[in-house]
Amino acid sequence: MKAIFIVFNQAHTERVEYILDKLGIRGYSWWSEVKGRGSVDGEPRQGTHTWPEMNSALIAIVEEEKVKPLLERVKKVDEINREVGIRAFVWSINEMY
């Protein structure tokens, strides 16, 4: 099992939902308003007057075989427009209840 953490501009919400559905990922936890800033050049998302946009984030624990198609799709979404921004991070799950 792998944990996949996706942080994305709110404007990508519908696309992300679509991806999850398509890949049959049922379980996830979702933070709809998350602040953030890109490590290299990504604009801050702070929901303030200066930086009005906001990110959302979700974490899902998926089978290993779903990680690759998921990342591929995330990349596709990111390529539509890099300014908008979406990132996915994956790490292993050691134990589960």
Added chain:
Amino acid sequence: MSIYKSAINRPITTFMIFTAVIVVGIYALIKMPVDLYPEIDPPYISVMTTYPGASALDIETNITKILEDALNTVDNVKEVTSTSTDNLSVITLKFNWGSNLDEATNQMRDVIDRVYDYMPEDVDRPTILKFNTSMMPIVFYAVTANESYPGLDKILEEKIINPLNRIDGVGSVSMIGAPKRIIYIEADPRRLDAYNLTIEQIGGIIASENLNMPSGNVKMGDMDYQLRIQGEFTDSRQLADLVVGNYNGIPIYLRDVAVVRDSLKDLSLDEKINGKTGLRMFVMKQSGANTVKVAREVNKNLNELKKTLPPDIQINQILDTSSFIKGAISNLSQTLIYAFIFVVLVILVFLGRWRATFIIALTIPVSLIVAFIYLFITDNSINVISLTSLSIAIGMVVDDAIVVLENITRHIERGSSPREAAIYATNEVWLAVIITTLVVVAVFFPLTLVGGMTGMMFNQLGWIVTITVVASTFAAISLTPMMSSRVLKLRKKEVKMKKFSYGRTIEPLLNKLDDFYAKTLTWVLRHKAFVLISLSIVFIASLFSLKFVGTDFMPQTDESRLSISMELQTGTRVEETMKTARKLENIIQEKFPEVELLNVSTGSDDEGGMFSLFIGSGSNIINVMMRLTHVDERERTVWDIADEMRDIVKAFPEVVTFNISTTGAGMGMGGESNVAIEIFGYDFNTTNRIAEEFRQRLSNMPEAKNIVVSRKNDKPELQVVLDREKMALHGLNSATVSTMIRNRVNGMIASRFKEEGEEYDIRIRLSEKYRNSITLLEELTIMNQQGKKIKLKEIGSIEEYWGPPSIQHKRKERIVTVSAIPNGISLSELAKKIIKLTDEVPVPQDVLVNVGGSYEDQQESFQDLMLLMLMSLILVFIVMASQFESFTMPFIIMFSIPFAFTGVMLALFITGSTLNIVAGLGAVLLIGIVVKNGIILVDFTNLMRDRGMRLYDAIVAAGRSRLRPVLMTALTTILGMVPLAFSTGEGSEIWRPMGITVIGGLVFSTIITMIIVPVMYGLMGRSGERNKIMKLRKQFNALDD
């Protein structure tokens, strides 16, 4: 859940809500009356008191003074003015605007009750009159007739007036100058004396002969009969054969001592319409009725009814107040449509997208229609003010939608789906949108608090703009995102653009403009001192131009109507006055082909009723009403014509004073503004002398015309001075003698002759040739109770003296006013000259001279306007300071406001217009727009700074990116005003000044704002949000290595 999210997720509900608003709005629009101005209750209440037989002086001391003192205690009274004339005292109380007049009326009634007992016995109970705009007649007709003239009264009453009265909304229909049938019995005093008869005896006999009397019931057989005596005359000729006495056993018939004339009432009012005999008929509407609709119905019905009249009776319309209203309203509606088209075009040019333009344009009707709902709920009408307000609002309601739509488009172009773009883009800007709306509201809301006559105009404007702008903001964060999520789509990047496509024509141009502006800004920022100094010079120079721009009160309108009121020497007989009237009539018909209808009425009608309150009348007065051809069909304006007529009338030696006015039904609004010198003082001779002095000096002043002195010349009167001792010897008293004299001269109404349900007076008096000189009057026979005949000269004498025909009071003091209207200069300039004049003329100590008139109103209104501006500025400052959380930012923006006025002054100077209330209103409006532009610029510069740009870079970048929105806002407003500024139709004079000020002010101030705001920002805005964070972080320096 936020509004925009719900709106996007439930598009049908959103759509339905707005459809509901539109449906209700259209219903309101159909149901609403159309009028020229909002209906207002002017805060005036009059008290009329009659005291038969008293002279002006008696009335003044016995009635007016008592009432004035008492009424002055009523709450909220601002000013008490009064006129005391023979038999009548009229006191007018002016209240503060917005006072409760019902309560005031009750209080007045109480006060009058309290003092009524202190007044002379014969005084009739005072009547309280409240004025309302709806009391003015709405349609005037001239009726002319040849053969049918003697019976015109009755024919009209039956065939026209009664049916017209049945129309819904018609208050009343009345006639002026209608011929009245009357039966005169004119006696020969010598014969009366010879037969020992008196007028009173004959009167008594006629009254007792002209009688029907039921005399009980008679039972005969099975029947019960009523017994009646039918003594009433069935024919006026029967009167002549009446036996009035017996002399030596021979019966004396009425024909032996008098002549019976069944005829028309003696001439006191002469009506000529286009030179033909006739009368005037006028229609008043009920309060709250739709003027345009009532006038239309009346005209339609009248055309039908005309067919039933004898062919020689002609009915012509002299004046239809509704036609001006209709013209003005349709003109404004057109303006509104043009404004709409212009606004849409501007959006299209700047956005270059049909769909986006459609979405934004949709907010216009939605928000404007909300204004109609407001008007409907508050019982208002569609009028010039409300429509002008709408055309002002039209350029502003799109702004919010533009901001929202721009952001949504940006998101879509970044690849978001329209639905998400709509939600998140709206989320980003909705607060900013609401704050800019608050600024506009801060400017316009104070307008709703203004009082006075200006308040009447401004309140509606304030409410309408506030409401439409708020509605537009609501639409911008609900309807606009919803529509965007449905209608907008990602534009494909066209590889090959068509030759005339947007991307190859307009867009490069706009880009060039952006570049040019960015370059200018860079230069300007490096030469801040130079720019500031030169702009200050421009501003100071414009302050000097204030000298050349005069100020006025209200703009004047060409309503194609003219009226002249001329006064001959007081006491002139109506027959003589008529000669002058005929002379004038001929000249007018000859020299002024523009006069379509000419109505001349000479003398007075004692039964003019309400109408005589508005127009003075008397045997020496000529009133002329003229209707001119339509504005477009003539070369001379109504003012040119008035000036020429003034020269003509001036040449008449017999005319003492005259007044030519170009106002119609505007109830003093849009009319001629005058300056009045008010002379307070008790002594008639002194004040008259001073008034004459001013009149002379004003006549020599070429800048003043239409000089009118309010106090009429003393009029000659004959006074019978009775000797009480001598009367007592004959067993007579003043009461019996004066009644007898009245019966002989004025006549005694003995009885009434009935025919076909109408009653006509039978009036008995001496034949005129026996009562037309002092000697003859002295020969009048008075009979005492013993039947002894006494000549009037035995018990008294007749003296000639002069008395004032009327006495006016203001603030309980006697007053004479000398008023003039400006000739070729502005009201303020004339006022300045007149104030100088009042310093030159020496006045005794007990006389007070004051300059007032419309000038006073103007001063008051300007003060109101200044206060209003101040309040707007404070409110705007409050909103801005809290928006930016800073005291410097509002200052940066407010630096552009003075230049708005520079623009206004320049525009007025160039077009040669004067600064009047309407132009002042335009100036207030400018504050809103200029500040809004400033906010857009500063806000974005702040944003750039906070995002880490350096000061100058941020300013240039912000300027470059905000140029288009600012230009759009300015252009939509400017182009929305263009139709107002250039319209020439009916009523356009009212709003043209506003168009000129707004366009001039906006063009200039937009350009200046785009320069001064960045420069000021460069000077004052050194510490941005970034510096604040730096400061905060200094506290944590210890955490560093």
